[in-house]
Amino acid sequence: MGDILQVQFMVQILLAELIFLYPSDKRAFFWPRFAGAILVCIVAAYFFPSFDWPGQLNPLFRYVALFSLSIAAMGFCFKISLTALVSSCSAGYAVQHIAHHCIRIMRKFGLLSFLRTDTDIPLLRFAAAMAPYLVFFLFFLLTIGLYSARHECYKKVDMRFNTISIGIVVICIGLSRAAGYFQDSGSVTVSLYAIAACLMALIVQLVLSRTVELQHENQTVNLLWKEDRKQYETSKKTIETFNIKYHDLKHKLRDMNLSPEDVAAIKDAVRVFRSRYETGNEALDVLLSENTIRLSEENIVLTYTGNGADLSFMSAMDVYSLFGNAVENAVEAVRKVEDPEKRVIDIMTEKHGNMLNVRVSNYYSGAISIENGLPVTTKPDAEGYHGFGMKSMKLVAEKYGGDLICSTDGEIFDLWIYLINE
Secondary structure, three states: OOOHHHHHHHHHHHHHHHHHHOOOOEOOOHHHHHHHHHHHHHHHHHOOOOOOOOOOHHHHHHHHHHHHHHHHHHHHHEOOOHHHHHHHHHHHHHHHHHHHHHHHHHHHOOOOOOOOOOOOOHHHHHHHHHHHHHHHHHHHHHHHHHHHHHOOHHHOOOHHHHHHHHHHHHHHHHHHHHHHHOOOOOOHHHHHHHHHHHHHHHHHHHHHHHHHHHHHHHHHHHHHHHHHHHHHHHHHHHHHHHHHHHHHHHHHHHHOOOOHHHHHHHHHHHHOOOOOOOOOOHHHHHHHHHHHHHHHOOOOEEEEEOOHHHHOOOOHHHHHHHHHHHHHHHHHHHOOOOOHHHOEEEEEEEEEOOEEEEEEEEEOOOOOOEEOOEEOOOOOOOOOOOOHHHHHHHHHHHHOOOEEEEEEEOOEEEEEEEEEOO
16 A cells, blocks of 8 residues: 555655746646656655665655655756756755644644544545645745745756755755654754754855856956957047048048039048047047947937046946946837937936936837836846846946936936946
8 A cells, every 4th residue: 555645745845846946947848747747756655665674764765765756857847957956956845844844843732733634535634734835835935936036046057056955955854864763853842953954054045046146247247348348449449540531531532623512422421430529538439439330320319418527537448338338228229119210319427516427318119117226137138148238337336336227207218327436
């Protein structure tokens, strides 16, 4: 005869693992795969053999085997790296273990006496045993589950997660078996220690995930800054060359036997390649000039109001990177605007004491979701850089004691950047 308690354990483990795995990419034919995997796990748990081994070796092997089977089942259904899979399933095991010991304490004090687990009807007995677990799992789903899904905590690959995952398994299986060996498994104190240890392991996982995320963001932003530096140097030389050639061409036109109409036409044709900006800040001049040349082909107008000399307290690279990312984001939005009169990007700088306000405005179409003052990034990027432009700008603003915030008003998107000249 099979063991219904092992089936309960397997169902609990699978449900707890889904708390962390449900946002992951699904494999093809997910639902047939999932149904088949669940069925195999339940049947295997029900008929899992019991060996005549001494002490706690038999339950130790059983729980390790069933947990390993659950990992394999989830890997069969979800498209996820092995490290992330093991970390997610280990987190699920920790949640199941926390719920198990909380329920054990509650039953010890008679808090769940209304749930009849001594009924002769197997289905009702199974439902009564599972009901409190579902409550705990829902709580963890709405708290840690949603947080980890939002920050993609268990999609990151880091070998340190494996160490924590092994620690969770040791806590959930090893220490429980040790308590059973010393005939102390029913102790409230042991349960409290198990709950505390599992909670600590989950917190360490989440903190480590955030650390890995910040490291990745910093590496990516630093890479973008290096690319900005190269682009700035290249654009600076290009603009200088254009200005020299434009100046030389004006003089040569005077010596050529051309009609005034031809001269005017040639000047108009090459005028777009001349740097027309003299804001008082060289880096800003280069940025505005190169984008004016680039955007003229798309009939996008770029304007600037203010005094570039007010940016003198910033390094040239910070100016180029800050305004470059702001313009790039604005261009991406304006390209989707069909009305030619609204294909405009306005940049304004205004100084108030030791504070400099920067405003970049542009029209946009569609819907933009603002959360905590920043647009929510929903577009994936093949190079993995989408959304890092905003992070780069925020880091530059914070470097100068300021911040940035975004807002929308009708069809207009505003990016406000505050900088302090200390």
